[in-house]
Amino acid sequence: MTKDITMADAAGKPPPPHVLMLPYPLQGHVIPFVNLAVKLAAAGFTVTFINTDYIHRQISSSAGGGGDLFAEARKSGLDIRYTTVSDGFPVEFDRSLHHDQFFEGIVHVFSAHVDELVGNLRRRDPSIGGMIFDTFYVWPSAIAEKHNLANISFFTEPALVFTLYYHIDLLRRHRHFAASENREDAIDYIPGVKSIMPTDLMSYLQAKIDINTTPHRIIQKAFNDVKKADFILCNTVDELEPDTIAALRRRQPFYAVGPIFPPTFTATGIATSFWSESDCADWLAAKPSRSVLYVSFGSYAHASRREIAEIAGGLALSGVDFIWVLRPDIVSSGETDILPAGFEEEMAASGRGLVVPWCRQMAVLANPAVGGFLTHCGWNSILESIWCGIPMICYPLLTDQFTNRKLVVDDLKIGINLCDGRRYSESNGDGDCVVWREGVCEKIKRLMSSELQKEVIQVRKVLEEAAMDGSSARNFQCFLRDLKGKIAANNNN
Template sequence: MSNKEEKVVQPHALMFPYPLQGHVIPFVNLAIKLASKGFKITFVNTHSIHHHITKSTTTTHQASDIFAKSGLDVRYVTVSDGFPLGFDRSLNHDQFFEGIMHDFPALVDELVGNLVRDDPTVNSLIVDTFYVWPSMIADKYRLVNISFFTEPALVLSLYYHVELLRKHGHFACVENRTDAIDYIPGVKSIFPADLMSYLQAKDDIYTTIHQIIYKAFEDVRKADFIICNTIQELEQDTISALQEKQPFFSIGPVFPPGFAKGNISTSLWPESDCSQWVRTKPPGSVLYVSFGSYAHTSKRDIEEIAHGLMLSGVDFIWVLRPDIVSSDEPDFLPDGFEDRIRGRGLIVPWCNQIQVLTDGSVGGFLTHCGWNSILESLYCGVPLICYPLLTDQFTNRKLAVDDLKIGFNLRDDNMKLSRNRVSEKIKYLMHADESGAVRKQVKKVKSLLENAMGIDGSSEVNLNQFITDLKAKIGEHDKN
């Protein structure tokens, strides 16, 4: 090789997902995608997340590597989050995230130092945007700093411009303004009720989560690249505005290879097999109900939804985590509910969501509006009833219902949930004649996702451009 020839750079990325299932899933899928394009990957889960994943998939000796069957160059490492395995992270939410903000960075620093010392080929860091430490670690070990945002670009932009919201009186004021927000670059208009739940707060704006948000979205400005689990065609204006700030690449939806055929478990709970039950039902007749892996709701709302499901007469699968109300309140369904819905309703603590959504018997999804759930439902052509509970879910609902028009709200204007309204919305969605316009729109958006993921699609082109630019950046680091 002549002196003028550039040596071929192989990216070797350390990947750190946030320790929540909704973040781990796209990180695992991205690791597979990048490894299939020639990356070396060292994937780092917390001991706790690894424990829950392996516990949910086997009752014998816990597997040491969730990527063992992938056949790709993905090395798997775990790190302590600073808490014992038996610590209830959901019940002790604030204490856990205090540790993630203040104590976890030192544990990461020690781990990365050891990894870089043992393998000098490590040259880049792909870290969840909600961590507060990426730039510090990247600078210390001379790694290219890549921020992976697992939610929509709209959510990123709102957090990114939190100081604008503060300046204009829509956030962090005694009496926050309630008129439309029309000054965020690339965002035409959004109402305060559609902001992420943490940005709807008035007095309580110095919680642990708020401090994490402030620090993380200050730190992301130092990233060399931002990659985002969204689709250019869905958020064009918002993405263009972000690209004026930093190198930003929309590479979503980040799904497993073959979509429904992933062989790497990311579930924190054992999955019930719903396939036999759902296959006995007519096409499009089943409503799938799930409120995700993390958010909680009230016992009253669960009871109203349960009664609404009974009144609707619709067949359904309902994923009900044991801690959906609280870790210490497991009894939340109306008395006799399971007996009354026997045969037309299936209640499970957890299941393979993609497997259910891809079944032709499923014709609707009552969802908490997690971004993974919205993307998966869209890809399967299933319209939504939206019931946001926490954080980005309110903003995702705005995207789904108001902008993309692929679903309906379960409730409007923060009104109390009632069983009659739940029943009415379910019946409206599940009768094709009445919900025909939404179903037609879902098909249009589904085709946008499919096209974006194609060989010449926007997300594939953006991913390849990101890889090219990353290799150039790694080359610059090597010269310095």
């Protein structure tokens, strides 16, 4: 690294701008961060990508590989360097089982390790001029100021979710959040948001019983800290959320640069999965076009055993072929035998269903045999589904998924609700709407025979145009120009 800088100086050419990147240690955050790193490197930036030791082990183990996740990317000429940092816990520590303890550590302990790493990297390579850290970290501004770095916050969810968290004080003041009795009427005072019902807020903002949890403290601290960021990147598109984005731009430099996908959509050649991926291509090859329903509830949220049983029953009744991604810990890390007795064997024997613990989701959605997606409404999943022209059945489980559902069903009109009226419930943690197999069956049949694909194709065109040479491409170039200017100004101070 030092040698490269010396050679560049000797040749009289300044080194390219160099940024550090640190995603939140969750699957849904790592993937868009990796894709953004590739996009930045392709634009001529040097990137040092930082994973936690634990996330590195998860990805390396699932890929059956070793050390540097970006080794192949560098062979294609991308200057993406790679390092890891301790999150403050032993690698063997069960972060899922001790969720709150782990995230308390992310708030209070992790920052010291990151600060030390950033200092060491800066001493070895003074060309580092900026850092792109996940919005949900609560301490980036302090590290950026200490090391004289441009502070870029990357939000991996939609702008609607960002602005609701950003204006959490307004929600509190109007008693839609953190009141003894939260109001249940429409929210119409958030800048750039015409109206939203409390049932469409993120699950943490629907809370009524305990608002002093670790996630609540993280959200409030993180969205105070993000107001100090020099730039905010968001994995969305101007045309999908124009009013919300325009209002945010009046507050801070805000760049909608989504959808951030690999150049070839289905693969970057960079491992990102925390689990080994099943190859579904051969099974799908025998299926007619648009005949298969893909079912996945993502990498993080949990469902109840009852929900899983009723969804399994609905799939069986529907007669529709399906691939179901069912994480071993979908109910809990200690409960792995969760499907009804004989279900998986019966579906496999009939050729109707394939149940896998994990898969390459983008490859499955891009397969012509797939015609629908029963999804938890994670934002990555929604963008990928739109890009592939796949309509959705929405079944949000946690956090931003309830708000994302509103965008899909109510605003964009490219999906249907699995359970109408579903909202987050603290009493059971899995929503207050009962799911029955007959209803699941009916919604599956409705989706697979609907005309919603035509609507999704129209939204896909918006995403394609934005990413190719439209608003997102222009916003990204504007961000690069502004970031270079900020780095130059910091270096002159």
